[in-house]
Amino acid sequence: MSTGPAWSGAFDRGALQEVVGLPVAEVREWAFGGSTGGGVRVAVIDSGIDADHPRVGGVSGGVAFHLDAEAELGYVEDEGPHGDLVGHGTACAGIIRAIAPDAEIYSVRVLGANLKGRGALLHAGVEWSVERGMHVANLSLSSKAEAMFGPLHEVADEAYFSGTVLVCAANNLPGPTYPSQYASVISVASRAGAESMGLAYNAHPPVEFGARGIDVDVAWAEHGSITATGNSFAAPHVTGMVTLMRSKHPWLTPFQVKAVLHAASDNSLSG
Template sequence: MTSPTALTWSLRGRSPADIPVAADGPEVTPEWAWGGSTGRGVRVCVVDSGVERDHPMVGPVDGSFVVLKDEDGIRVEPTDTGDVCGHGTACAGIVRRTAPDCELYSVRVLGERFSGSGDVLLAGLRWAVEQRFDVVNLSLSTTRTRFTEELRALADEAYFHRTAIIASAHNTPVESFPWRFSSVISVGSHQEDDPELLLYNPAPPVEFFAPGQNVTVPWLGGATIRTTGNSFATPYLAGLAARVLAKHPQLTVFQLKSALYQAASNVRAGNGLENTTRGAR
């Protein structure tokens, strides 16, 4: 039998039937959580490499910003430079596909060829938290432990001010942050064909698995590619979070995480573990 720790970064070589979970309360269904919701009125910020504004799979971008670092320090300014490497556009397209009527914003913290630094990432995330976005999609992390405590404090601030940080686990089993913090909602990928399947991970630190393997995403120049990674599972969950918050705007981040957990396809109320996995729609 596979060790539970093998579930930490992604769900590979196992199926939803291998990770049944008994819910400890009344059943919360996907229909209750996000059914009929399109994310209208919820502000989602993609902290990444920028977003190609006119991409047909992304649609309107309500605001684009960039973190600049020079001899004068680090600051955040409005920008019209778009995306420099495609990663942010891919994530934004998945958010848009999942929550088509959300308000979408971009903060660029990556440069060309996916270059970046921990202090720029921290500055971009801090700015997004200060703006009190409802959902922040962070398909990035840093392995630099010197940023850990600042990131932890910032994640806690977001948590208590009702900003849900949806953070991607690293694609390999290494220590990185902020997805390891319990105050964020962490995401890895599964290999199932269902493009709307949400699974809860009974062996954290990664809390959820979402579709992120061999998925079609928007890319630079109005193109699309097929790609794989926890980065692309994360915006699916960010979009679901937007739909939940549009339908239930009173929820705190704690309650949002609980609703996502109870609505996950492998979680059963009572003793229903023998049932087949229900669809996530």
């Protein structure tokens, strides 16, 4: 029985089932081969990014959202440079950069120094990403609040129909969280023993994909690094793959991206 984060057990040896993907020959080469992520705008919706971290190599822009009881919406947004309050967002950005070195990464800070935030800020971060035309958004965070089910569902659909691919980590603990439960997103959990580009499909969703996320060496605060485990670190591996794919095939829609990932999974009969 798996002792990893929630949903990781679905990707354990013996639990993983073969699935039938698109009948595309050498699908991984078609999807990723030769791509470096150039021209793709990637939003990391998280605790911020340390742009000077050597594993990040700079960011192309960003915004920080802050709670403000006196503001009309209950929060304010500050576009421009900002740091990482924890190290979590830097970890995600470093993983994406390692897979897609030429991606244009944007920091969207919605979490505080305690690695927590309000659902309204998460919603605002996704909305900002859609309005700014991000091609991919990494969400290694989620909301348990039932009150956010509707608003986050609505903005996730906006992303889906506008062409922004949302890659969402499942919660590390059992129970529904949003937006990872929605069919419009690419939901990800940790998979033990996976390589950087390793990918598996779960035949029993809602969490659909498994990627490397257990005992991962990741960038962290103060230009350092840590070994970390969590679905949070599986999601940016998939975000990196999506970035490669959208750089090479910019015409792909979000539902086509998911279908190609399905076909490119290690347990796909076509992969």
